[in-house]
Amino acid sequence: MTNEQLLAPIKSFLQCDTPDEWIIEAKKSENLKILLLDHLLCELKAGQTAMWLIRKYAVDKESGKALLEWFQPYEKFVYKKEGTLESLAEHYKLSKAIVPKSNSVFGQDLIDKMVLLIKEELHHFYQVLEIMTDRGIAYENITAGRYAKGMMTQIRTHEPAILIDKLICGAYIEARSCERFAKIAPHLDDELNKFYVSLLRSEARHYQDYLNLAQQVAGKDVDISDRVKFFGEVEAQLIQSEDDDFKFHSGLPDF
Known part of the structure; x- marks a missing residue:
């Protein structure tokens, strides 16, 4: 499957393309640091979201504890600046079996899809950090953009609507990530071009997994x-409206 074939469903799913103005800003050399830092954090947040879904809806207490332990080295690195690239290399595999709750009708499927997603997101986290380290870009704390929060504030407040909406939001976030990887890749150096193109297949599958789980x-x-249409409209508004904070998922640059 070509990249064009891979991206076709995503382009029809999203209600707008990334504006050229964002691409112009993203390809500036002075913005590479913030682009990589934000991408690094996006990978962790994507994994954390999947972990939260599994722990809340699908697994027993011991499995939930194992998931928390899996994330500890990454969260300590980001929030406490503890650890190194070398120490993280030992921690991106889940060492314990994850057991679904006995009363969960969709638990195993959610577990299977989200555990695979987490493995891939944590591996991508490591890859971004490796690129940053090779280029002498030190990790530092940055503020979160408005994008994910703007989506999550529209989630309904009763079950199962909460879970359905969160899964739909997850689908849009993954789809937009995939679309932006494809948009920015041709404007970057060879190493980053190859890296972002290499992420397209997994990100394309992630959005489909989220949508399938929402329907399930x-x-x-x-x-x-x-609901899919509604969140598509919310997402497009965030992408197409002016944004004074450049990030990987930010809107029209207004600096």
Whole structure:
């Protein structure tokens, strides 16, 4: 499958393309540091979101504890600046079996999809950090952009609507990430170009996994297309409106 074929469903799923103005800003050499730092944090947040979903909805207490332990080295690196690239290399594999709750009707499927997603996101985290280290870009704390929060504030407040909406939001975030990797790759040096192109396949699958899980939770007799359309409109508004904070998922540059 070519990259164009891979991206075709994503382009039809998203309600707008990344504006050229963002690409112009993203390819500036002075913005490479913030682009990589934010990408690094996005990979961790994507993994954390998947972990939260598994722990809340799908697994027993011991499995939840194992998931927390899996993330500790990465969270200590980001939040406490403890650890190194070398120490993280030993920690991106889950060492314990994850057991679904006995009363969870969709637990195993959610576990299978989200554990694979976490493995890939933590591996991507390591890869971004490796690139940063090779280029002498030290990790530092940065503020979060408005994008994910702007999506999450629209989530309903009762179950199973909360879970359905969170999964749909996850689908849009992964789809936009994939679209932006493809958009920015041709404008970067050879190493970064190859790296971002290499991420397209997994990110494309992630968005589909989220959507499939949302439909599974809702039930085959429930139409979730209105919620998908609604969040597509929210996402497009965030991408197309002015944004004074350049990040990987930011809107129109307004600096």
